[in-house]
Amino acid sequence: MSQSPGFRIRRRVEFGDTDMAGIMHFSNFFRFMEVAETDFLRSLGLSVSWHTHGQRVGFPRVSASCEYRKPARFEDLLDVAVVLVKLGRKSVSYRFDFWRNDELLAVGRISAVCCRSDGQQIESVEIPPAIRQVLEPHLCPEAEL
Amino acid sequence: MSQSPGFRIRRRVEFGDTDMAGIMHFSNFFRFMEVAETDFLRSLGLSVSWHTHGQRVGFPRVSASCEYRKPARFEDLLDVAVVLVKLGRKSVSYRFDFWRNDELLAVGRISAVCCRSDGQQIESVEIPPAIRQVLEPHLCPEAEL
Amino acid sequence: MSQSPGFRIRRRVEFGDTDMAGIMHFSNFFRFMEVAETDFLRSLGLSVSWHTHGQRVGFPRVSASCEYRKPARFEDLLDVAVVLVKLGRKSVSYRFDFWRNDELLAVGRISAVCCRSDGQQIESVEIPPAIRQVLEPHLCPEAEL
Amino acid sequence: MSQSPGFRIRRRVEFGDTDMAGIMHFSNFFRFMEVAETDFLRSLGLSVSWHTHGQRVGFPRVSASCEYRKPARFEDLLDVAVVLVKLGRKSVSYRFDFWRNDELLAVGRISAVCCRSDGQQIESVEIPPAIRQVLEPHLCPEAEL
Numbered sequence: 001m002s003q004s005p006g007f008r009i010r011r012r013v014e015f016g017d018t019d020m021a022g023i024m025h026f027s028n029f030f031r032f033m034e035v036a037e038t039d040f041l042r043s044l045g046l047s048v049s050w051h052t053h054g055q056r057v058g059f060p061r062v063s064a065s066c067e068y069r070k071p072a073r074f075e076d077l078l079d080v081a082v083v084l085v086k087l088g089r090k091s092v093s094y095r096f097d098f099w100r101n102d103e104l105l106a107v108g109r110i111s112a113v114c115c116r117s118d119g120q121q122i123e124s125v126e127i128p129p130a131i132r133q134v135l136e137p138h139l140c141p142e143a144e145l
Numbered sequence: 146m147s148q149s150p151g152f153r154i155r156r157r158v159e160f161g162d163t164d165m166a167g168i169m170h171f172s173n174f175f176r177f178m179e180v181a182e183t184d185f186l187r188s189l190g191l192s193v194s195w196h197t198h199g200q201r202v203g204f205p206r207v208s209a210s211c212e213y214r215k216p217a218r219f220e221d222l223l224d225v226a227v228v229l230v231k232l233g234r235k236s237v238s239y240r241f242d243f244w245r246n247d248e249l250l251a252v253g254r255i256s257a258v259c260c261r262s263d264g265q266q267i268e269s270v271e272i273p274p275a276i277r278q279v280l281e282p283h284l285c286p287e288a289e290l
Numbered sequence: 291m292s293q294s295p296g297f298r299i300r301r302r303v304e305f306g307d308t309d310m311a312g313i314m315h316f317s318n319f320f321r322f323m324e325v326a327e328t329d330f331l332r333s334l335g336l337s338v339s340w341h342t343h344g345q346r347v348g349f350p351r352v353s354a355s356c357e358y359r360k361p362a363r364f365e366d367l368l369d370v371a372v373v374l375v376k377l378g379r380k381s382v383s384y385r386f387d388f389w390r391n392d393e394l395l396a397v398g399r400i401s402a403v404c405c406r407s408d409g410q411q412i413e414s415v416e417i418p419p420a421i422r423q424v425l426e427p428h429l430c431p432e433a434e435l
Numbered sequence: 436m437s438q439s440p441g442f443r444i445r446r447r448v449e450f451g452d453t454d455m456a457g458i459m460h461f462s463n464f465f466r467f468m469e470v471a472e473t474d475f476l477r478s479l480g481l482s483v484s485w486h487t488h489g490q491r492v493g494f495p496r497v498s499a500s501c502e503y504r505k506p507a508r509f510e511d512l513l514d515v516a517v518v519l520v521k522l523g524r525k526s527v528s529y530r531f532d533f534w535r536n537d538e539l540l541a542v543g544r545i546s547a548v549c550c551r552s553d554g555q556q557i558e559s560v561e562i563p564p565a566i567r568q569v570l571e572p573h574l575c576p577e578a579e580l
Contacts, residue, residue: 018165027465065500210355277348308455
């Protein structure tokens with residue numbers, strides 16, 4: 001298996017994830033990243049979105065990217081490793097390594113900013129200390145990888 | 146072209162709509178139905194979901210089905226005809242005919258119930274008279290098709 | 291938990307499965323059914339699609355439907371029970387019960403026909419005896435439910 | 436409207452494109468990019484995938500990214516401008532500007548490599564001269580934007 005540090009999920013490529021080229025459609029890697037991110041946060045007792053004081057707080061994405069090295073195919077079992085590579089004042093950045101056994105198929109990245117919304121306006125805010133405290137031990141800056 | 150009465154949309158099968166069998170994935174016919182339904186309502190000045198008196202009113206689906214006769218392929222131009230086949234006290238039912246030129250590829254159905262939600266509870270309600278009035282002229286009961 | 295007989299999968303509703311109504315988008319129930327069907331076949335050593343004698347054999351859907359009783363929400367853990375309700379000469383029919391704990395949220399159905407394709411033409415064929423033999427013990431006609 | 440040069444498509448955000456945050460799900464920007472890329476190629480008489488000499492030739496993605504500046508909402512009409520920013524020996528790179536009227540909502544990028552496949556192996560190849568000739572007049576290097 002792979003050497004990516006930290007949290008990982010295992011997920012099978014479904015028939016509906018494929019396209020007529022016979023491989024996983026490139027947009028679905030982003031769906032897998034989201035599941036990995038959500039499961040990572042859930043494993044820490046956190047969520048991507050929650051209500052507090054009548055407002056919704058969450059981590060909408062400000063950027064997402066993926067480098068595709070090898071195609072993933074129907075029924076492949078993928079391990080998606082989640083690495084928290086940056087924890088800013090308002091933002092978090094993740095790297096996602098897609099492994100099929102010991103082959104690295106793709107590397108994805110997502111950056112998200114902590115935001116508060118009253119249903120109308122969305123406003124970026126500092127990451128609440130209680131959440132920062134939970135995330136910080138999992139920080140693994142890219143330079144150290 | 147086809148003989149289905151009434152409103153229709155034209156939409157191309159996209160690469161991302163296909164699966165590894167080289168045809169449009171069966172779940173995407175439901176996405177096309179939704180677009181046809183939404184466009185039909187929009188053409189009448191209506192919406193699938195709106196706010197009124199601090200509540201959300203909308204038409205969530207209670208059933209959906211599709212019969213697949215011939216596959217749809219990448220770049221096929223599909224005409225989806227929308228037929229309002231039933232207008233009940235609280236519910237509406239649509240039929241959707243998927244045509245590629247004069248070939249009928251699939252027939253779908255959706256039934257939806259008018260519902261009111263305060264964000265917590267969802268409750269079925271009578272279709273507001275103003276909406277019924279707009280829909281009624283487009284009713285084309287299946288028996289008359 | 292639920293009383294549906296037979297094979298079941300457990301799957302969490304993902305953020306990307308939801309829509310702006312805050313519930314699982316109705317088309318995604320069909321994605322869940324497909325996963326349940328595929329996993330059921332895999333558990334028996336079968337597949338939804340395979341190559342033999344230079345041809346692709348598979349089970350394309352001829353119909354699919356779903357009745358929605360209660361909405362499924364983000365992070366809900368759904369149990370999808372697969373019931374093989376019909377095993378025809380060329381076709382199979384499944385029922386899918388969507389449970390959240392002991393609440394039945396939705397009931398879906400898929401019928402599929404065994405087909406052979408040389409890449410151009412698709413032709414329906416009898417279900418190969420080796421496959422029928424594996425499926426037959428799992429048949430649970432609706433009348434007996 | 437916007438100032439992005441070149442080809443553009445117009446597309447409405449559909450109900451099924453949204454998520455429970457009430458905005459277009461971040462992965463669907465990649466679906467829109469693909470449609471814009473495909474339509475751009477089709478407008479030039481090209482395709483993302485074709486058969487020649489018993490082989491499939493196409494442009495699988497090697498990377499994709501998106502920066503999200505403002506959310507897109509249900510029923511928004513988006514103009515997606517396609518800019519061919521690089522035409523390498525084997526690869527092409529596009530930029531996609533997502534406009535809602537004169538607001539730039541997002542900027543996406545896709546790089547794709549010309550590949551040949553016999554159904555088993557995928558191998559990168561030089562872009563065929565006939566295709567290069569059609570694409571070249573549309574090249575708009577980023578430095579010149």
